[in-house]
Amino acid sequence: xxxxxxxxxxxxAEGRAANLPCNHSTISGNEYVYWYRQIHSQxxxxxxxxxxNNETNExxxxxxxxxxKSSTLILPHATLRDTAVYYCIVRVNTNAGxxxxxxxxxxxxxx
Amino acid sequence: EAxxxxxxxxxxxxxxxxxxxxxxxxxxxEYMSWxxxxxxxGLRQIYYSMNVEVTDKGDVPEGYKVSRKEKRNFPLILESPxxxxxxxxxxxxxxxxxxxxxxxxxxxxxVT
Numbered sequence: 001x002x003x004x005x006x007x008x009x010x011x012x013a014e015g016r017a018a019n020l021p022c023n024h025s026t027i028s029g030n031e032y033v034y035w036y037r038q039i040h041s042q043x044x045x046x047x048x049x050x051x052x053n054n055e056t057n058e059x060x061x062x063x064x065x066x067x068x069k070s071s072t073l074i075l076p077h078a079t080l081r082d083t084a085v086y087y088c089i090v091r092v093n094t095n096a097g098x099x100x101x102x103x104x105x106x107x108x109x110x111x
Numbered sequence: 112e113a114x115x116x117x118x119x120x121x122x123x124x125x126x127x128x129x130x131x132x133x134x135x136x137x138x139x140x141e142y143m144s145w146x147x148x149x150x151x152x153g154l155r156q157i158y159y160s161m162n163v164e165v166t167d168k169g170d171v172p173e174g175y176k177v178s179r180k181e182k183r184n185f186p187l188i189l190e191s192p193x194x195x196x197x198x199x200x201x202x203x204x205x206x207x208x209x210x211x212x213x214x215x216x217x218x219x220x221x222v223t
Contacts, residue, residue, distance in 0.1 A: 034210050043115075043201050043214030044154070093208040098169055099144055101154040 002027040002090040009106045012082075018075040020105050022088030025069040030092050033064060033071045036101070037084040044087065044101070047073065078109045113138045115215035117202050123221045124192060132187045132218050134202030142205045143185040144169070144212070145177065147198040154201070160185055192222040 005023040012018040024033065034049040048055055048062045050071075055062045061074040075082050087104040115136045124130055136143065144159040146169075156169030160179040174196055176188040185204075189196060202215040 032210065036212075041199060041217065041219075043203070043216055044212070045214070046211045049209075049211065089210065091210055093210065099146075099156050099159065099203075099210075099212070100170075101146075103153055 002031055004088045004090055004102055006086070006088050006102065006105045008103065009108070011108050011110055012075075012078045014080060014109055014111050015077055018078040018082065018107055018109065020073040020075075020086050020088075020107060021070065022073070023070045024088070024090045027068050027090050028092075031090050032093060033062065033068075034089045034091070035060070035062065035073045036087045036089065037082075038087070038104070039081075039084040047086075078107075080109050080111065083107060083109045113213065115202055115204055115213050117200075117215040117218050119218060120216065121219050123223065125223055126193055127191050130189050130192060130220075132189075132200060132202075132220070134185045134187065134215060135183050136185075136202075136204040136213065137183065138204060138206065138213065139182065140204035140206045140213070141182070142207075143179065144203045145175070145185070145187050146201045146203065147171065147196075148201065149198050157187070157200075192220075194222050196220065197222050 002024050035047040036044045038044040050062045064071045085104040085106050087101050118133045141162045145157040146154045148154050155171045158177040160166040200218045203212040205212040
């Protein structure tokens with residue numbers, strides 16, 4: 001799996017968009033970008049994933065650069081409940097193999 | 112409701128007393144996994160299972176056992192717990208090749 005780099009922490013004002021970056025410069029052509037979040041001591045929650053195209057669901061949008069070396073998770077209108085650790089993971093889709101979560105970005109949404 | 116359940120949610124035990132943490136999912140997922148989470152060390156995978164009777168070690172398997180006799184259940188067994196196994200444990204499952212995992216609510220284990 002490709003290595004990812006995320007800032008350790010970010011702040012965002014409530015109601016504003018939160019843009020969380022992830023660098024994955026060694027990503028290979030068949031690797032997907034997945035995002036999870038973990039609200040304090042709860043089980044991690046899947047948010048979204050993508051391969052090449054930008055993706056959007058009810059929780060967030062995922063923007064992947066054309067060269068696929070970086071991506072941004074966008075929470076369009078952050079709320080206090082979005083305060084969490086956000087993990088960016090890059091890997092192939094396979095039913096085998098280990099699973100690795102990095103350190104993630106701690107997003108704090110402030111009133 | 113699609114979910115992963117774990118029991119117990121909280122457990123305090125003593126060194127050497129065998130215990131089992133149960134995990135069950137109702138989504139017919141083939142892949143199940145156990146993680147532990149410790150401050151400063153993040154989520155680390157203990158064991159995973161790709162299907163019934165197929166299990167393999169993750170990054171930190173020492174001191175743990177697992178079994179997968181049925182598709183829905185994946186218990187984590189600590190034969191002789193030690194204080195360094197005090198941690199927050201999560202079970203997860205997913206379907207097929209996608210990495211879209213569903214996590215349980217966690218089990219907070221304290222070994223004294």
